[in-house]
Every structure is written in structure tokens, then in C-alpha cells.
Amino acid sequence: MANLLFRLGGAAARRRWLVLAVWVAVLAAVGVGAATLAQPTSSAITIPGTESQRAIELLATKFPGTGGASARIVVAAPAGHTLTESAYTTLASDALAALAQAPQVISVTGFTKATLSGDKRIAYADVSYAVAVADITDEAKDALEAIAAPARAAGLQVEFSGGVISTTEEAGSSSEAYGVVIAYLVLAVTLGGLLIAGMPLLNALVGVATGMLGIQVITGFVTLNATAPALATMLGLAVGIDYALFIVARHRQQLHDGMAVHESIATATATAGSAVVFAGVTVVIALCGLAVAGIPFLTVMGLCAAGTVTITVVLALTLIPALLGFAGNRITRSRIAFLHRRAEPQPHPFGTRWARIATARPWLTVLACLAVVGAMAFPVLDMRLGLPSDGTKSTASTERRAYDLLAAGFGAGFNGPLTLVLSGPGRTDMKAVSAQAATMLQGDADIAVAVAAATNEAGDVSILSVIPRSGPDSEQTKDLVRRIRAAGEQAKQAGITAYVTGTTAFNNDVSDKLSSALAPFLILIVVLALILLLLVFRSILVPVKAALGFLLSLGASMGMVTLVFQQGHLGGLLGVEASGPILSFLPVLVIGILFGLAMDYEVFLVSRIKEAYTHHGDARRAITDGMRDSARVVTAAGLIMTAVFAAFIFGDDATIKAIGLALASGVAIDAFLVRMTLVPAVLHLLGRSAWWLPRWLRRLPNVDIEGAELATPVVHTGSHAEARLMAGDPAVTETSERR
Structure with missing residues (x-):
């Protein structure tokens, strides 16, 4: 793999204008497709084979029209008044008559004595439609909203439930923007320059834009759940930045070591790019594995996110080498002295110091990590699964206000x-x-x-x-x-x-079906981790340690979600206005996503440790050497992913908030507590046995993620030779790539 990626990175750098043109053309093509084919997403969920779904299908057959959408209009009189007053009854009569003639409406009932509360202050009416929510026209929605204006002018409170009308207060700014700004600041400090910091960010933004436009194209053929684009955006931003960061950071380090630009681009694509490919494949497989649950909307969500991740991987392996080719030697220079000094090699870098701290008393480190993770995971024992009701939505939404009035x-x-x-x-x-x-x-x-x-x-x-x-x-x-x-x-x-x-x-049916799929899916993920890491590290104990670490991160992540969303702790701080059961599909979703992200850090960190061990054979010294070269980047990647996911916590949608908290806490725990702290301590305790592989397994294919099979870099003879190499001079290129 390393040799193939070496050639790919070199070709992308030499033909950088072609690579740039191809990606611009791809973005333009999916943009045109999206503008032509895009259809609205839907919040509807179907669960084939369940009793409730069979009932819905029976009603659609025996009671034509009952399968359509319905909207409930809830009205409350001002304090000191009742809805039985003549002015209000006239408004109700006029509203019912107007709604009966509205587009797509098949029946209107309510605003009668039977739908009036005991204190006569609250009443409701139900509007039934011949089509599903996703197919209701803007004209029909306008007709429904039109009744609110005269009623509110008369002093009545009017709210809607049912999903036909959904209103929330506009947020002051996009939550995603906060994550992007924090990511850029972390990249600038880590890489030591504003120009180079923009490359991973550009990779992520192009990947997300392409993925989102592609999803819009797909909506022209199938109905997608409304959560699918948000999940793809969240994951695409995080991995798009991280994958590009791995390659750019490796390239910058090699330039500091004296390697010429073109050779460094190709080598970084071969080494860090191999880790990117492996990490991306694990994320994609895990997301596609969501199909195991047998729930269509969850499968589609996983496939949409997997498609976006695939795009970011391809971008990292092609667009990033091209951008590095455009930048040349300029990425090693920064006009901001502070950033430049931060990125320069230090005599005692953070990774070396942290590795020594973690391995000084390895048993104490292991026990401390287990105690912290155990405490965070403890609330998961009380976890209840379900789908959110309108009672868990923000009070800024009309659905929540209607829920409170009806209650x-x-x-x-x-x-x-x-x-x-x-x-x-x-x-x-x-x-x-x-x-x-x-x-x-x-x-x-x-x-x-x-x-x-x-x-x-x-x-x-x-x-x-x-x-x-x-x-x-x-x-x-x-x-x-x-x-x-x-x-x-x-x-x-x-x-x-x-x-x-x-x-x-x-x-109940959704929760039961997902609960039955949870154990098989988790087993599938753990087995997958063991097999993939066995191929990568050619070791038995390293994959076992990685899988157990993933389970620790998963438990702590779901424990934090249970603590906040179900038990109500810290809800005010995070904008969670009502507690309730945990999203029934959240554990399966988090397992799939967090597994792939955890393997990112495992591969990038441990591959550098194995690379050092391969060079000198000292297992414990390899821990310090490997973390010296990788801890800074893993720390930056963990901070970026945590920031991107955490930004979604402060949005309005309760589903997205829960996913954001689960992934933000899971990534933070996995990156800093499990991979950066627990892993070096465990590897120190295992010593050379960590890299033991039975003789009968040594025939497994070697994926060479460390790039050990790459030829020794050529000796660069000066700026003229390097300029010819960057320009694609055949003679120089042939010498550079000779094996």
C-alpha cells in the first residue's frame, strides 16, 4: 500500500492543476445535480416487521387516507378568559371552515366541548392530510399557519404539533461555525502557520460540501431521514480535518529533517496516508455495519455518512498533496513568530514528557485511568432507551409549547x-x-x-x-x-x-429491535477491530488492547449521555431543557462512529511506536520515540474532533445535541485518556510481548502501514534538482522513485 500511495502522492503534487480542476468539476457536477434533484428530508421512521408498523400498513389498506400526516392546533386563552367567550368561538368557527377548504386536507375535527379542557382555557383541533408530512405543499402549510394570525391578534396563544409546522427561534450563529473556528486555531498552533493550517480545513469543507450536495442528489430518488445530513456534516468535518492533518504534519516534520518538497509529499502520503486509508476504511465499514440493525433510516444514515467519509479520504490523498505542491517550501515559514516557534522541534517535546509520565508507574496509570472511565460509565447502568417526544424539545419550538399546553x-x-x-x-x-x-x-x-x-x-x-x-x-x-x-x-x-x-x-418497538441488534453489532465491531489491527500491527496483544480501550471509551461516552439527557445533571449548562430516555438508536450509532474514530488514534499513535520498535528493537524506548513524533498531532486531532462534535451540542435539535455530546465525550476520553495515557502504560507493561505474533499467523499479508518497504529517499543535490522534480522532469522523477 505504501508504494502505491507514494506514487499517488507524487503524481498529485506534479499534476496539481489537473487534480484541482478535477475536484472543482466534481463539486460543480454534484452542485448542479443537487439543484435539479433535491427533495425535502423526512423525520418519519419505519420499522419493518414490528407490530406497530403492521398496524400502520393495515390502516393504510382498510382506512385509505389514515396513513397521511396530521397536525394538531392547540389554542390557549389569556389569563382571566375562557375559550367559550363569543369572540373566541367565532374565531374557532371561521378557522375550521377555512381549514376544511385548504389544500390536501381531508378532515378537520375539534374546537368542541369534547376537545375543551376542564377549565375551558385550552382546546385543540386535528387536521388530517391525504399525504405524508414530506409531501405537504407550501400552500397547504401557509393555509394552516394563516389561522394563527387573527387568533394571536385577539390575544390567544396558538401552537402546532404533528410536524407539519415546525418553528424554532433562530440561533444567533451556526453551531458548526464555532467548531470550524476552534479547529483552525488548533491547526495554526499545531502546524505553526496560517497557510498550512488552512489546508486540513479546506479538505474538510470541500469533503463536506461534496458529501452534502451528493446527499441532496440522493433525495431525488429516495426519502432520507432529516438527521442523515447533520450526521454526515458532523463526521465529515471531523475526519476531513484529522485525515489531512496527519499527512500535512508528517510532511512538515520531514521538511524540517531536510527532505526535499516533492519527496516529502510522496513519503507523507505513503506513510501517514496509509494510516488515513486504514482509519477511513474502519469508519466506513463500521457505518455500513449499521445495516445489521435492520432499520432502514439508520442504514441510510450510515451510508450517507460513510459516503462523506470516503470522499474526505480520497481528498486527503489527492487534493492535499496537490495543495502541498502549490505551497512548496512556504509552508515551513510563518509571519507570526509565536506560531513558528511552537511548530519548531523542541529538545524535550510534549510527547516525550507525557510518555515518561504515563510509563513511570504504569500500574498506577492503568488503575487511575480505569477508575476515571469507570466513574464516567457508571450512569449507563441506569440507561433507558426510547425515541424523543415533543416534551424533550426546546421551549423555543412550537411543538414543545403545544405539548406543555396539552399536558x-x-x-x-x-x-x-x-x-x-x-x-x-x-x-x-x-x-x-x-x-x-x-x-x-x-x-x-x-x-x-x-x-x-x-x-x-x-x-x-x-x-x-x-x-x-x-x-x-x-x-x-x-x-x-x-x-x-x-x-x-x-x-x-x-x-x-x-x-x-x-x-x-x-x-417501544424501535427500542426492542435496536436492543436485540446491539449485542450482535458490538460483537461484529470488536471482531472487525481485532482482525484489522492484527493485519496492521502483526500482533495479538495490541489489537486486544485496542478493542478493550474502545469498549472503555464507549461505556464512558454513553454514561455521560445518560447523566445529562436522562438523569438531567448539567442540563442547564448544555441547554438540555427536559430529561427523558436516551435515543434508542444512539448506542448503535455511537458504536459505529466511535469505533472508527478510536482506530484513527490507535493507528496513528501505535504505528509510530511500532515504526520506532522496528528500527531499534527496544520496546520501551519505542514508546517514548513514537509518542515524541505523534503525540502532538494526536492531541491536536483529538481537540479538533472534540470541538467539532461539541459545537453541535448547542444547537436546537435534541437528537443532534445527544449525538454531539456522545461523540465529543467519547473522542475526548478515547484520545486523551485511553490512547495517550492508558496505551503507553499498557505497552510498557507488556514490553516485547506486545509485538508477539504466532508463527502460523506470520503468513498474513503485510499492509506496511509504516512505509517500511519504501526505498531510501534520494540524496537531493540542490534547489535546481528540486525545482526540476516539482516540475515533473522525467529524468529526475525516475531517479526519485527508483526502488
Whole structure:
């Protein structure tokens, strides 16, 4: 691999204008495609094979139109007034009449005594559409919003739920921008110049732009979940910067050591580029492995993010060598003296000092790391999984305000109604059966209301609406769903099939399906790590240590998310306004992403240690030598990734906030506590045995990630020869690349 990448890096540097033109053309092409084909994303989730999904499909067949979107309009009167006042009843009547004529609307119900709270201050109406949320036109949304203006002018509070109308307060600035600014500052200090610091950033921005435009093109053919672009952006920014940083930092170090520019570009692409390829492959495989969960929206999210990561890898191996070719020797100079001095080789660099600290008392270091990670992971024992309700959204959103009004006026369970679907193929008496079922259910202490809602014309399918007493996120409501489903099993003897669907039931099904996929996926990831690292490091114990370190980082990451989002600690500091269960798909997502990122640091750090060990054979000295050359870059990469992910914590979307916290804490723990501290201590304890490989495994292919097979660099004879090499002089190039 190193020889191939050596030639690729050299060719990209020589033909830099061609490389630049190709990437500009690619960006332009996907831009045109996005402008032509882009369609809206959707927040809808389907889980094939679950009971709630089967109920939805049955309703779509037996009750045409019920599978469409619905919007709920919640209205509250000012203090000291009630909605029964004549001025307000007139507004309600006019609003219902206007909505009944609105585009795509098939029915409007509500603003009656049955939908009025006990204190007569809060009421609601439901608007049903013939199409899904993603297919509702702007004209239909405008008609829905039009009712709010006269009502608000009359002093009423009007809010919406259901996802048709979604409003939040505009953030003062983009959260991603903060991460990019911090990344640039870290790069400038690490690399010692403003010009060279911009290269990794440019690599990431081009990669994310290409990936995002590509995702927009894909929306023209398939419906994507709304979280997919945000995840791809988050991951693309982080790895795009890191991968380019690895190559640029290696190139700068080699220039300081006296290597000529072209030879250094090719060598950096061969060595650091090999680590980039391996790290990128692990991230891509892990993201594609999300398909193991069997949930379409999660699979699509993983594939979109994997595509963006692939683009950043290709960019790092082609565009970065081209940019380095344009820069020439100028990247070693900085007009800011402080930055230049920071990047100069130091007699006792940070990596050397830290390695000595970590290995001075290795057992103490190991125990201290385990104690800290264990404390951070402890909350995960109490972790509950689920999908977020509107009650966990920001109070700046209309959905959250509607949720609070409904809970205040009608009870917490009103925000999580259950739908019981009774199907009796060949029967015509399901209306009477549903009435009996409603009477039986009303006797359950956890049910506030159970009422037969509708029966189809054939009389073989009936719908019951069940309002729990507890909220949609509570354990009591989940237990209620299990009891209703258990009772429905008895109805099969009478030829009746009962399905429970609705938000809470759907959330239960998602959580159960993801929980069943969690163990197989984690095993797959750990086995994958062992195999890939075995090929890279040709060692048994190093892969085992790396996999165990990943599990520690994963536990601490999910522990922090549980602490903040479920238990409510530090919520005010991070802008989390309501606690609740952890996103049911978050553990699977974090496993896939964090695994790939953890392997980034493992490969870049340990490959330099192995490179030193290969040169002189002293296992413990190799730790200090390897960290001397890599700790600075790993530290910068960890800070950049943590900053990029942490920036997403301060956005408005609760889902993105949780993902950002999980990845930011996971990367910080893995980079600084596990890889930079625990790894050198464990390697010190293992000594030479860390690099032991059984004889029968020595026939495995050698991927040569350290570039050991590269030929000895040529002796450079002066600026004239170097200029000819940069210009692509065939004679000089042939001499340079001779093996």
C-alpha cells in the first residue's frame, strides 16, 4: 500500500492543476445535480416487521387516507378568559371552515366541548392530510399557519404539533461555525502557520460540501431521514480535518529533517496516508455495519455518512498533496513568530514528557485511568432507551409549547395516545367488538380514556383510541402497552388480531429491535477491530488492547449521555431543557462512529511506536520515540474532533445535541485518556510481548502501514534538482522513485 500511495502522492503534487480542476468539476457536477434533484428530508421512521408498523400498513389498506400526516392546533386563552367567550368561538368557527377548504386536507375535527379542557382555557383541533408530512405543499402549510394570525391578534396563544409546522427561534450563529473556528486555531498552533493550517480545513469543507450536495442528489430518488445530513456534516468535518492533518504534519516534520518538497509529499502520503486509508476504511465499514440493525433510516444514515467519509479520504490523498505542491517550501515559514516557534522541534517535546509520565508507574496509570472511565460509565447502568417526544424539545419550538399546553389541560398521557387496531377477517361485527374492548380497557387503572373511534365499511377492522394516564416517555405507559398486547394474544382464539400502535408503542418497538441488534453489532465491531489491527500491527496483544480501550471509551461516552439527557445533571449548562430516555438508536450509532474514530488514534499513535520498535528493537524506548513524533498531532486531532462534535451540542435539535455530546465525550476520553495515557502504560507493561505474533499467523499479508518497504529517499543535490522534480522532469522523477 505504501508504494502505491507514494506514487499517488507524487503524481498529485506534479499534476496539481489537473487534480484541482478535477475536484472543482466534481463539486460543480454534484452542485448542479443537487439543484435539479433535491427533495425535502423526512423525520418519519419505519420499522419493518414490528407490530406497530403492521398496524400502520393495515390502516393504510382498510382506512385509505389514515396513513397521511396530521397536525394538531392547540389554542390557549389569556389569563382571566375562557375559550367559550363569543369572540373566541367565532374565531374557532371561521378557522375550521377555512381549514376544511385548504389544500390536501381531508378532515378537520375539534374546537368542541369534547376537545375543551376542564377549565375551558385550552382546546385543540386535528387536521388530517391525504399525504405524508414530506409531501405537504407550501400552500397547504401557509393555509394552516394563516389561522394563527387573527387568533394571536385577539390575544390567544396558538401552537402546532404533528410536524407539519415546525418553528424554532433562530440561533444567533451556526453551531458548526464555532467548531470550524476552534479547529483552525488548533491547526495554526499545531502546524505553526496560517497557510498550512488552512489546508486540513479546506479538505474538510470541500469533503463536506461534496458529501452534502451528493446527499441532496440522493433525495431525488429516495426519502432520507432529516438527521442523515447533520450526521454526515458532523463526521465529515471531523475526519476531513484529522485525515489531512496527519499527512500535512508528517510532511512538515520531514521538511524540517531536510527532505526535499516533492519527496516529502510522496513519503507523507505513503506513510501517514496509509494510516488515513486504514482509519477511513474502519469508519466506513463500521457505518455500513449499521445495516445489521435492520432499520432502514439508520442504514441510510450510515451510508450517507460513510459516503462523506470516503470522499474526505480520497481528498486527503489527492487534493492535499496537490495543495502541498502549490505551497512548496512556504509552508515551513510563518509571519507570526509565536506560531513558528511552537511548530519548531523542541529538545524535550510534549510527547516525550507525557510518555515518561504515563510509563513511570504504569500500574498506577492503568488503575487511575480505569477508575476515571469507570466513574464516567457508571450512569449507563441506569440507561433507558426510547425515541424523543415533543416534551424533550426546546421551549423555543412550537411543538414543545403545544405539548406543555396539552399536558396542562388534559393530562400527560394525552401527548402519547395509543391506537388499538382490531382486525377480524371475514367478520362484520367489529364495531360491537371494539365497544366491548373499550369497556374492558376502561377498567385499567393506567388508562384515562378508552373509546371506540371508527370502523371501516366492511365491518372487519375497527380502531380504538386509548389515552394513558402517564406521559409517553414513562415506564408506566410502556408497561401498559405490554399488557394490552398480552391481552390481545387471547383474542386470537376468536379469530381477531389486535395491534397496538401510536407514538409510545412505536417507540417501544424501535427500542426492542435496536436492543436485540446491539449485542450482535458490538460483537461484529470488536471482531472487525481485532482482525484489522492484527493485519496492521502483526500482533495479538495490541489489537486486544485496542478493542478493550474502545469498549472503555464507549461505556464512558454513553454514561455521560445518560447523566445529562436522562438523569438531567448539567442540563442547564448544555441547554438540555427536559430529561427523558436516551435515543434508542444512539448506542448503535455511537458504536459505529466511535469505533472508527478510536482506530484513527490507535493507528496513528501505535504505528509510530511500532515504526520506532522496528528500527531499534527496544520496546520501551519505542514508546517514548513514537509518542515524541505523534503525540502532538494526536492531541491536536483529538481537540479538533472534540470541538467539532461539541459545537453541535448547542444547537436546537435534541437528537443532534445527544449525538454531539456522545461523540465529543467519547473522542475526548478515547484520545486523551485511553490512547495517550492508558496505551503507553499498557505497552510498557507488556514490553516485547506486545509485538508477539504466532508463527502460523506470520503468513498474513503485510499492509506496511509504516512505509517500511519504501526505498531510501534520494540524496537531493540542490534547489535546481528540486525545482526540476516539482516540475515533473522525467529524468529526475525516475531517479526519485527508483526502488
